[in-house]
Amino acid sequence: MTLVLTNAAPACEERPLGCLRYGCAEYSLTRDLFKELRQMDIRTDCRFFRGDRPCRAHKQTGAHCTDCRSYEKLSERVLIIKLGAAGDVIRTTPLLRRLRQEMPSCHVTWLTDFPELLPSVVDVAVKFSDRSVAWISGREFDLALILDKDPEAIGVGESVLARKKMGFGLDAYGRCRPLNAWANPKFVTGVFDDVSRTNRRSYVQEIFEISGYEFDGEQYWLDVDESKVFQIGGQSPVVGLNTGCGLRWPSRQWPEEYWESLCLSVAAGGAEVLLLGGEQEDSLNKRLAARTGAKYLGCFPIEDFVALVGNCDVVVTQVTMALHVAIGLRKRLVLMNNIFNPHEFELYGLGEIIEPAPPCECYYASECPHDSMRRISPEAVLEAVLRQIDRARASLTNNAGDSAERHRDGRR
Incomplete structure (x- = not known):
């Protein structure tokens, strides 16, 4: 294929397609090019076809649609x-x-x-x-x-x-x-x-x-950027404390002094405490880190936050995005809930829900006049955290045993 350029001065700015339709004097495509374009098979029903730019397979291998091994036909x-x-x-x-x-x-x-x-x-x-x-x-x-x-x-x-x-x-x-x-x-x-x-x-x-389906235990689907690496700690279990609750439902915020007490108690039990949150929790987490010695690495974009949660063995959170990130990463978790129907949360057997005792009288309320989150004690949350640490350890032990068994099977 060639593009033939003439020496004539450009004069077809008002009719840029004229050269294609009428044989413009300034630019003309060869007859062979037209013939090849007409005969070219472009598979627009391929999953990887992009339309306005080359697909990844073409960029990597130079293949055209007719000889591409990455072709994947689309349907619905x-x-x-x-x-x-x-x-x-x-x-x-x-x-x-x-x-x-x-x-x-x-x-x-x-x-x-x-x-x-x-x-x-x-x-x-x-x-x-x-x-x-x-x-x-x-x-x-x-x-x-x-x-x-x-x-x-x-x-x-x-x-x-x-x-x-x-x-x-x-x-x-x-x-x-x-x-x-x-x-x-x-x-x-x-x-x-x-x-x-x-x-x-x-x-x-x-x-x-x-959507017309019956739920059958399908898991969350969450990608993790493996290139994001954080230096968290040594061999101790890492407990992530997600201290915020967002702006829409301030009624679900656990008191700062309770977070402080939990930080100290979890650390005293031999675990590494990692404070989690976004920009709204930045000042709170800095105060908690200063007073308790808990690790706080700052606030991050969402993709980095997901990778950071991936370093935790157990996550403690109110009803926030961190809850669902933890589930997506198959982390053990402790969920504090006061104003939502607890049945709406699918935990996949990964943790437990702690609620006020007696239960909160509010329901989907942005403000709670009873301040019911104070009825979830640090001691109750600590007990739940310790249970989840034990289950995380048991899971690691079972996984290690399964890996060893697969290794032995591979040697036979």
């Missing part, structure tokens, strides 16, 4: 709309395992506020913005799962074309409505507290039901 086009919060995005990822099981060749596009939390198995992770909405609106999908009830999410969901839509959409007044029968329970528990209190299904179960 699936759209997931789950914008936030960050923890909810993570605990929606088990659905990807079922989608890949039921539709192995499906192409998944996910619109979210937190694309950095999505695993690489998502074909196109799109950050919610005016530009991304313009790109998605009007596109065609085989299946659209609109799993948020927020106006902006269901508005986008209404704008896409799909053979089947499940989840939530807009009613005649621009408010949330269920799109399919299996979305009705989640819709009703969202508008009536008394009904929500009686719910015994976890969030993951509800998301699966909305």
Whole structure:
């Protein structure tokens, strides 16, 4: 293939395609090039085809579609709309395992506020913005799962074309409505507290039901950047204390003096204490580190925070993103909960939930007039931490035994 340039001065700026259609005097492609382009087989149904730039396989090997060994044919086009919060995005990822099981060749596009939390198995992770909405609106999908009830999410969901839509959409007044029968329970528990209190299904179960599946223990799907390395400590178990609770639900914040007491008690038991949090908890964690000697490495971007949690053996947290990061990384955990239905949390047998005694009278309340988190004592949390440390050690011992057995089998 060649591109023939003439010596004539450029004069076709107003009609840049003229050279292709009418044999422009300034630029012309050879007849051989046109012939080869017409005969070229471009497999736009490949999972790795990008359209506006070379795919990774071509960049690495120089292969064209016809002789490419990486070709993977796509089938169903699936759209997931789950914008936030960050923890909810993570605990929606088990659905990807079922989608890949039921539709192995499906192409998944996910619109979210937190694309950095999505695993690489998502074909196109799109950050919610005016530009991304313009790109998605009007596109065609085989299946659209609109799993948020927020106006902006269901508005986008209404704008896409799909053979089947499940989840939530807009009613005649621009408010949330269920799109399919299996979305009705989640819709009703969202508008009536008394009904929500009686719910015994976890969030993951509800998301699966909305999508037309039955939950079968599918795990979170969370990628970890192995290049992120933190110097935490020696051979002692590492207990991560995630001290914040976010701005939306300040009612779930455990008192600072309780965190201080827990830091000292956990350290006295021989464990390494690692303080976790974001920018909102930075000053709190610095104070706790100064007063207790706990390790605090600072606040990090989300991807680095995930890697940092990966260094923990046990995580203590209120209902925050850290809870779901810990579950995704298969860490032992202690969850402090006061205002949410405890049945909504799928812990996969990785830990336990500690609640006020007596239980908090509030329900999904941003402010708790009873300050019920004070009824979760540091002593009760410490006992739970020690139990989880023992279980983490037992798990490591069992894993070591399994590895040794596999090694012996390999030598036979």
